Amino acid sequence: MTNDVISVILGGGAGTRLYPLTRRRSKPAVPLAGKYRLVDIPISNCLNAALNRIFVLTQYNSASLNKHIKNAYHFSNFDKGFVDILAAEQTPDNPTWYQGTADAVRQCLHHMENFEFEYVLILSGDQLYQMDFREMIRHHIDTGAEISIATIPVSAKEASDFGILKTNEAGEIVSFTEKPSQEVLPPWASEVSDEMKAAGRIYLASMGIYVFSREVLFRMLQDQPEAADFGKQLIPDAIEGQRRVFSYQYEGYWTDIGNIPSFFEANIGLTDDIPLFNLFNESQTIYSRARMLPPAKISGQMEKTMIADGCIIMADRLERCVVGIRTRVGKGTVITNCYIMGSDYYQTLDEIEKAKRLGHPPMGIGENCSIHYAIIDKNCSIGNGVHISGGKHLADGDFEKYTVKDGIVVVKKGVVLEDGFSI
Template identity: 70%
Template structure:
């Protein structure tokens, strides 16, 4: 079944709600879980489902994403498998960049023409979940559907942030409303399982995951000038095509904001996390051949530590520590995501920094870091105190941003000794 499928992963827009993490990279290239990039999640879901022909559509800040995919996804030379970048391009027939999710696919369809396939699976590049797409595709075929929309039950609070739909007893989607106001929700509950009902999750929200028949998608994109799947194409298709819901009851979150990104990462430290890194289904990423992490004199509590770290901290609690992180003595880190570094400083550089009293790449001695995200390659001096929380007003500063009490230290920022945030 999956041999008849091509997957297209949408790289997303400018990602302004994830600023400053998206200041120099696209959303799918943002590091997650200390060891991966966000784009690794949909790609791994595809590969684990037997789908190995994958295009990633990019437009904004795509250099680091291109580099990651080029260095990561290599297949047997005798295989037809690939993960390829399709960057937005101007042509003699089209001089505009991607104008939306549907327009991105429309402009890229000519690159799919040489391939044989019956179905196209369209995914977002900035979501955290584990799904068997093979089951979704079989359901699509068995139902004789033209379009399948993956949906997930959400509660009333979350429903106002999603496209909400209703379906009949055969899962045919009959109506759709985009981000309804709370007073309209009384007309939009759907039939869900008892467990979902007990949690108040009775509204079917679109996950931004779609299956189209090849001809159906071609007809829609050729005849419908609209540019966005969720807001325009899917609501219009309900009136013309057989559009069905595929209800997913597992863990899924949209990594669209700093708070959602932060909570998704810290949630990985739970005893049994909702998104389980230790599941039998692998999450694939770049093999870096780093040494194992070295830890000395540190009390660790609910902490994930990636490879290649040198840690002498006093205590680390409910935190994710990314690759090549160096942490000095007497430092405490609580409820934080440290992304790590892209390279190691040499011994000569470390000695020079010590002699001049300048911060090294990583975190210095006797620091206190709470409720924070440290982007890649930060240099945090000794005796630095970063204490996030509701007492801090939102703001964007030269070296850091505060959003909903979360302090985000910008990529490559240098924070001098003794700084208090």
């Protein structure tokens, strides 16, 4: 069965809701949990399900994503598996860039058509979840579906943020509405498990994960050249056109990391005693680039904190923090509720001394700092005595060195905060 599947991961658009993390990188390239990238999640889900023929479609700010995939995913010369990048390209037949999710796949059909496969698995590159795609594909085959949509039960409060699907008793999707208001919701309830009913999660939201039978996908994309997006056009058209579109219900952890608050909560949630997203399940390994880094060296008090390889932590106290690779934190510093992404390289001792002579702080976080409710992007140089206090008291705004969104301070990649800087 898995030999009959091609997986396509959509690299996403400009990612404006995740700005400034997407200022220099695409959404799927945003660092996650201190050592991964968002794109590692769908790729890992595929590899754990023995789906090893994967295309990643990229367009915006794609250099760091392309570099990560090139460095992370290598297969044996005797293996037919691959993770290949399909960058947006202008051709004589199509002089435009990708206009949407469906158009991106349409423009890449000529790269796929020479492979042997029966089914296409289409995934987003910016979601956090662990799913066995083999079960979804088996469900697709067993129901005789032409299109399968992964759905997750949500509450009435959440439903207005999603496309909501209505199913019949057989699980076939009979209607679709995009982000319905609370007033029109009641008739859209679907059959869900008793556990989901008890939680009030009775509406089926599309997860943006699709399985298409090959001929159906090719035919629809070619016959509807004006349809640019799966969720807004192609899928509703398929339902209205009475194609066999089925729901595959998923009841595990899933979150769409579409904005700064959801991204922050997903990362800080990893520090819980029993996090909703399990990084420690060996049957659902999260793959990424292998780095030859030394163990972390830690002094000070740590509580509910994850620390990646290669860190030197001399802080007084870290609480509910995710600390990325190669992070350096000086003595006397207190950090709470923060995601520190780390650094791409180490400064040498000579480089650190040169920076000090020039009056610049070395890369990392200095001594006697106080940092709360913040995301520190990669390669930042934060001096001594810096004070950052995020929270609802701060108004949203975009500034030269940082951005504030919903009380979360995001220090931009590579900036220098001089000694005594305060937010």
